[in-house]
Amino acid sequence: AQRVTQPEKLLSVFKGAPVELKCNYSYSGSPELFWYVQYSRQRLQLLLRHISRESIKGFTADLNKGETSFHLKKPFAQEEDSAMYYCALFNSGGSNYKLTFGKGTLLTVNP
Amino acid sequence: DVKVTQSSRYLVKRTGEKVFLECVQDMDHENMFWYRQDPGLGLRLIYFSYDVKMKEKGDIPEGYSVSREKKERFSLILESASTNQTSMYLCASSRRGVGYTFGSGTRLTVV
Numbered sequence: 001a002q003r004v005t006q007p008e009k010l011l012s013v014f015k016g017a018p019v020e021l022k023c024n025y026s027y028s029g030s031p032e033l034f035w036y037v038q039y040s041r042q043r044l045q046l047l048l049r050h051i052s053r054e055s056i057k058g059f060t061a062d063l064n065k066g067e068t069s070f071h072l073k074k075p076f077a078q079e080e081d082s083a084m085y086y087c088a089l090f091n092s093g094g095s096n097y098k099l100t101f102g103k104g105t106l107l108t109v110n111p
Numbered sequence: 112d113v114k115v116t117q118s119s120r121y122l123v124k125r126t127g128e129k130v131f132l133e134c135v136q137d138m139d140h141e142n143m144f145w146y147r148q149d150p151g152l153g154l155r156l157i158y159f160s161y162d163v164k165m166k167e168k169g170d171i172p173e174g175y176s177v178s179r180e181k182k183e184r185f186s187l188i189l190e191s192a193s194t195n196q197t198s199m200y201l202c203a204s205s206r207r208g209v210g211y212t213f214g215s216g217t218r219l220t221v222v
Contacts, residue, residue, distance in 0.1 A: 034210055044213040097142050097161060099211060103153035
């Protein structure tokens with residue numbers, strides 16, 4: 001069974017500090033990983049996906065198959081980064097189109 | 112922009128009532144999903160549908176049913192609402208192999 005683990009429920013950093021939100025997954029097939037973000041009073045939205053290897057709002061995430069991790073990183077956190085972040089795993093093969101989400105990490109960036 | 116619209120932002124219902132949550136998407140997506148979002152539990156999949164009149168149970172289907180009579184509309188039904196169904200309900204849609212787009216959510220309170 002596929003599983004996504006986000007070990008930190010809460011993460012608090014100061015503005016300008018580096019931030020890393022951890023995500024580990026378990027899946028036997030070829031995983032496709034995503035990070036979703038939900039700002040206060042806004043809908044959940046896609047932040048980035050591993051196959052696009054892009055940087056969005058200064059965030060990057062690298063898929064490490066050896067460590068089964070997909071940590072989200074940003075070198076200098078901003079107050080507007082405060083939000084709930086969810087890591088998600090998608091089965092890109094077969095007929096299963098479901099996303100499995102982690103429990104989320106609430107990031108607070110303090111001034 | 113893909114739009115996923117949930118008919119109600121806030122809903123208050125009494126225990127035992129039959130409750131309908133409606134979701135409409137306008138981009139001809141095959142797949143539609145209902146999740147509930149609870150603090151500390153993340154997003155949990157209730158039901159999903161990969162085609163008209165097709166549905167599959169997610170991880171927590173008990174107490175819920177769904178209807179998809181038209182491609183653009185996916186309804187979640189609480190047959191007899193209970194207080195433990197008080198939650199934020201999120202609808203999402205996707206085209207096969209592409210990330211999800213979420214609605215704004217319906218915050219349901221059962222009293």
